[in-house]
Amino acid sequence: MSDDLKIAVIGAGGKMGMRVSANLQRTNWNVVYTEKSPAGIERNKEQGRAIISNEEAVPDADVVIFAVPDVALHAVTGEVVPLMREGSMVLTLDPAAAYANQLFMRKGLTYVVAHPTHPSVFLERTTPEEWADTFGGIAAPQNAIAAMFTESDTWQPIAEKIIATMYGPVIKVYWTSVHDLAVLEPTLNETIGCMIGQFLKDVMDYAVEVTDMDEDTVKAMFYGHIYIALTNALRGSNPFSDACLLAMDYGRQAIIKEDWKRIFDDKDLDIVVAKMLKLDHIER
Ligand SMILES: NC(=O)c1ccc[n+]([C@@H]2O[C@H](COP(=O)([O-])OP(=O)(O)OC[C@H]3O[C@@H](n4cnc5c(N)ncnc54)[C@H](O)[C@@H]3O)[C@@H](O)[C@H]2O)c1
Numbered sequence: 325m326s327d328d329l330k331i332a333v334i335g336a337g338g339k340m341g342m343r344v345s346a347n348l349q350r351t352n353w354n355v356v357y358t359e360k361s362p363a364g365i366e367r368n369k370e371q372g373r374a375i376i377s378n379e380e381a382v383p384d385a386d387v388v389i390f391a392v393p394d395v396a397l398h399a400v401t402g403e404v405v406p407l408m409r410e411g412s413m414v415l416t417l418d419p420a421a422a423y424a425n426q427l428f429m430r431k432g433l434t435y436v437v438a439h440p441t442h443p444s445v446f447l448e449r450t451t452p453e454e455w456a457d458t459f460g461g462i463a464a465p466q467n468a469i470a471a472m473f474t475e476s477d478t479w480q481p482i483a484e485k486i487i488a489t490m491y492g493p494v495i496k497v498y499w500t501s502v503h504d505l506a507v508l509e510p511t512l513n514e515t516i517g518c519m520i521g522q523f524l525k526d527v528m529d530y531a532v533e534v535t536d537m538d539e540d541t542v543k544a545m546f547y548g549h550i551y552i553a554l555t556n557a558l559r560g561s562n563p564f565s566d567a568c569l570l571a572m573d574y575g576r577q578a579i580i581k582e583d584w585k586r587i588f589d590d591k592d593l594d595i596v597v598a599k600m601l602k603l604d605h606i607e608r
Contacts, residue, residue, distance in 0.1 A: 329386045332378075337367045378403065382408055388413070411433070437471050440460050447465065468488065
């Protein structure tokens with residue numbers, strides 16, 4: 325069956341739609357594409373992909389990939405899932421909507437969610453193409469984390485093949501629960517990781533503002549230190565110096581709230597997912 329699949333990509337002209345479609349287009353699977361926006365339709369045409377309607381694409385598809393924004397998943401799965409054939413698979417690209425019970429659920433279908441990890445900051449990139457591929461899905465290997473929202477032993481290995489292909493090159497597809505995938509994304513990745521990444525930029529800009537140094541000077545010092553901080557902390561490659569440890573303690577006390585671990589509580593996860601999906605609250 326996995327050699328002879330029909331896959332429909334809904335939202336093929338969006339950011340993820342363009343990425344996963346480019347990889348799926350190169351397979352022997354029968355892949356069809358749908359898209360609503362004129363700009364998205366044009367982007368697909370430029371890549372040699374014809375856009376058809378959801379009504380044409382979905383009824384005989386084995387797998388339907390929803391590459392639509394999370395805030396639209398409730399409405400779009402409500403439109404599209406009733407068109408799907410019995411026994412087929414829904415594949416979404418982020419856990420938020422599944423976690424918040426926003427997907428239109430239908431008995432007899434299998435629901436899987438898979439998120440790319442992006443290539444590791446420690447990936448040994450040996451080609452210009454790997455170096456340029458910061459997001460992943462083109463040249464730099466990454467991983468993917470997947471969860472079965474409804475269990476299916478039949479679909480799991482097929483889903484893994486599709487996930488590894490659409491996010492390829494992929495080193496490994498890890499499996500977890502929808503809840504734990506939501507702890508990774510948004511909590512670990514966005515609430516914390518992306519926030520700290522942007523915070524590093526904000527503090528660098530502020531250092532330029534309050535000193536006589538230009539941005540190049542500040543960057544020269546800071547970028548090297550960001551890397552050594554990551555390798556020391558995450559890989560244990562060098563110990564932090566004794567004086568550095570004291571400064572780190574001072575910084576943590578000045579900036580980090582004592583109760584930071586609460587963002588791992590389900591109550592907090594519900595709040596951030598509700599904000600992301602523009603909901604009043606999450607019903608689980
Ligand atoms: N953008 C990222 O960096 C990223 C990374 C990982 C996962 N994701 C996930 O991928 C999914 C898509 O996000 P995105 O950022 O690519 O969104 P996007 O807004 O870039 O694209 C969504 C596309 O869906 C189209 N669309 C909307 N309703 C449609 C319908 N009924 N039929 C056909 N097409 C329709 C829109 O026209 C648009 O082109 C989300 O679940 C998101 O969480 C995004």
